[in-house]
Amino acid sequence: MADPVPTSRRPERLLARRSWPEARFLADVLRTETVGGGLLLLGAVIALIWANSPWRAAYAALSDWVPWPGGAPLHLDLDLATWAADGLLAIFFFVVGLELKREFVAGDLRDPRRAALPVVAALGGMALPALCYVAVALAAGGAGLRGWAIPTATDIAFALAVLAVVSSHLPQGLRAFLLTLAVVDDLFAIIIIAVFYTADFHVLPLLGALVPIAVFALLVRRRPTWWWALLPLAGLAWGLVHASGVHATVAGVLLGFTVPVLAGRGGGPGAAGDDGPGTAGPGLAERLEHRWRPVSAGLAVPVFAFFAAGVSLVDVDLASVLTDPVVLGVVAGLVLGKTIGVFGSTFLLARFTRAELDEDITWADLFGLALLAGIGFTVSLLIGELAFGAGSPEDDRVKAAVLLGSMVSAALASGVLLRRNRVYRRITERESRDSDGDGVPDVYQEESA
Incomplete structure (x- = not known):
């Protein structure tokens, strides 16, 4: 009998199946984001129809309405569209912060070998779109160069909504990879927004924001049931970050980072001692993510989409729009840059390391993703x-x-993934068998045996 291959010499399986607890958590996330993606699409469609209807002036008036005109001294004299972008999206980024910390502390990103793939793919999937945009802008004499980062981000809710329609039986490894890729993508997008798109920076309000954030961090570790104190602290931190000139949604990420991921030795949620060895069980981060993700996916993002997507095409020369360097750069970045960046970086990672694709996944599947x-x-x-x-x-x-660009990408991805859907269905039926009725699919028990 041949000696088993040492663990250190076994090839790393890219996009391999995750553990059963992780798979259950991801399934909940995917369901919420898929529903949220449908609502996002609905909000965008309503906005497009209204903005191009005879009643488009009412849509513009609603977007420009300032509910608190007297908020100028606090930089809060914002119209509804700005409140949606700066205020409601802070909830979205708070959930992103919770998700990022969970991935780095208790998820797959804590393992450098597993983290390498989504990080490399996210970097490639951001660098290539930016280069595509810059190349188009330079060819047009440098017009619109400031928008180089626009095509670098992947919208996970939108992507999962499309995925649910065209291929609901996609292997778990690919679905989890898309989710983790988008999480890492969001992290880099936050850094880009904070570094490159901050205007009129004021250091004192930003330093002042550290005080409510620190108190928030203390309370979530000591007394997580004090929700009535957490909300005002979060609002104060948001207001100070907004006044500093840094985009206010960064406050949501910082607050999310303060929440403990694992329960302490005493078993209390969010107990001090957070994420060190010896801790056990889910902590406050997972509970808050479970509570706020539906608000983010079901309210914050769709409302933002409603106010952001209402572009009027009435009396617009479509030929000039389709030849505009900004439009060409964004479309090229999303359709070509993202595809080449994500697929190419993953292929190179496998080519120059011992990593191999999981046996249930092909390169055609990854190309569709x-x-x-x-x-x-x-x-x-x-x-x-x-x-x-x-x-x-x-x-x-x-x-x-x-x-x-999003519609073209969705259409091309659908064409690739629909061809594999029948195969995915057979794989899913085999993996979901639970012959002993213990609630855990046999495939996970076989792997742990």
Whole structure:
């Protein structure tokens, strides 16, 4: 009998099946994001129809309405569209912060070998779209260069909504990879927004924001049931970050990072001692993520989409729009850059390491997923507003370009993944068998045996 291959010499399986607890957690996340993606699409469609209807002036008036005109001294004299982008999206980024910390502390990103693939794929999937955009802008004399980061972000809710329609039996490894890729993608997008799209920076309000964030961190570790104190602290931190000139959604990420992931030795949720050895059980981060993700996916992102996607095409020369360098750069970045970046970086990682694709997954599957990563919406529209100013002619063209690029990516990905759907269905039926009725699929018991 041949000696078993040492663990250190076994090839790393890319996109391999995750553990059963992780698979259950991901299934809950995927269900919520898929529903949220449907609501996002609904909000965008309603906005497009209204903005191009005879009642488009009412849509513009609603977007421009300022509910608190007296908030100028606190920089809060914002219209509804800005409240949606700066306020509601802070909830979205709070959930992103919770998700990022969970992935780095208790998820697959804590393992450098597992983290390498989504990190490399996310970097490639952001660098290539940016290069595509810059190349188009330079060819046009440098017009619109400030929007280089617009096509770098993948919208996970939008992508999962498309995925649920065209291929609901996609292998878990690919679905989990798309989710983790989008999480890492969001992390880099947050850094880009904070570093490159911060105007009129004021250091004192930003330093002041550290105080409520620190108190928030203390309370979630000591007394997580004090929700009535957490909400005002979060609001104060948001207001100070907004006043500093840094985009206010960064406050949501920072607050999410403060929440403990694992329960302490005493078993209390969020007990001090957070994430060290000896801790056990889910902590407050997972509970808050479970509570706030539906608010983010079901309210914050769809409302933002409603106000952000309402681009009017009435009396617009479509030929000039389709030849505009900003539009061409965004579409090229989303459709070509994302696909080449995600697929190419993954292929190179496998080519120059001992890593291999999981046995149930082919390169054609990964190519379809790379096309799906070209669906950009929430963060892309947000960066467009930050780059060119909300309501500017360039911003309207960014909206049209993001919608066009996302639809092309979705259509191409659907064509690739639909061909594999029948195979995925057979694989899923085999893996979901639970012959002993203990609630755990046999495939997970076989792997742990």
